[in-house]
């Protein structure tokens with residue numbers, strides 16, 4: 001073998017090796033999948049069908065390594081059917097287990113047509129104004145703040161209807177993530193990143209369409225996943241929908257996840273929608289991060305008297321020692337007084353706010369630790 005033959009042989013081997021590496025990496029890239037499960041409309045409308053717990057579905061997913069993003073309508077948290085606080089507890093726990101709570105509108109009712117969407121009415125092709133949308137969003141923020149102690153930074157448009165005004169309102173209220181009906185993973189405006197859902201298979205699930213829907217889902221996940229690398233399955237409030245109580249949807253999801261694990265092996269990664277967005281944008285999640293709650297770590301109570309004239313008492317309790325900051329804000333969000341800023345040990349506290357030098361109006365008092373925030377409203381009347 002002369003040097004020329006050796007050179008050509010070496011070149012051929014190098015080319016084959018390079019080709020093989022490129023080819024195998026393409027296969028791996030196409031074959032891996034980020035898989036998400038999004039459940040919209042928790043406890044939507046029908047509050048009478050039991051059981052209404054999110055936990056059977058949650059554990060069917062979590063025990064297989066999958067995660068759930070719950071699209072929570074904040075209004076559900078203040079409805080009388082949920083006065084027992086069970087849903088609040090389950091939502092706080094689900095976050096601790098690695099699942100996600102997302103913001104799904106305020107009360108899900110369109111002021112123009114009365115059907116289940118907000119912000120933009122496709123029936124009447126009308127937009128709610130900036131002010132109307134902003135006030136719905138702010139109502140929702142307040143409910144999440146009061147009930148869960150944190151505000152989700154991921155927004156799911158109610159009824160899947162949204163417009164450019166909604167984008168602006170979301171940006172102005174510090175949301176930076178949205179999950180729409182469109183599947184794309186991209187910034188829809190400024191800082192607002194959309195990672196949409198692909199398909200729903202269990203809306204009207206029966207034993208006769210069960211297998212067909214599994215096959216359809218697997219085929220769609222395969223083909224969409226090959227091109228896009230991710231897939232988000234949508235389902236609705238399975239735990240209260242008529243005919244769902246037999247657990248058919250829970251079984252279906254379990255079987256789907258098991259099949260995906262067999263077919264993808266360790267090339268499947270289960271994420272919440274926010275985790276997937278962080279993966280694509282390469283940056284940490286936004287506003288809900290500082291508010292991650294350890295349930296019952298602290299409680300901020302309503303001041304008394306309220307409304308009040310010149311002075312009122314604010315009480316709160318801490319389960320653990322913490323650096324505490326208690327501040328008063330006016331209606332424009334300006335901090336007007338700092339009542340406490342120090343380390344405190346576990347226990348109950350009350351502090352008097354003397355508002356003699358302040359004018360009549362609505363004020364907010366905010367209790368903050370390193371990672372928890374709670375805000376309440378009070379009214380000064382002189």
Ligand SMILES: [Zn+2]
Nearest residue numbers: 110112113121
């Ligand atoms: Zn409408």
Ligand SMILES: [Zn+2]
Nearest residue numbers: 040041158159
């Ligand atoms: Zn919905």
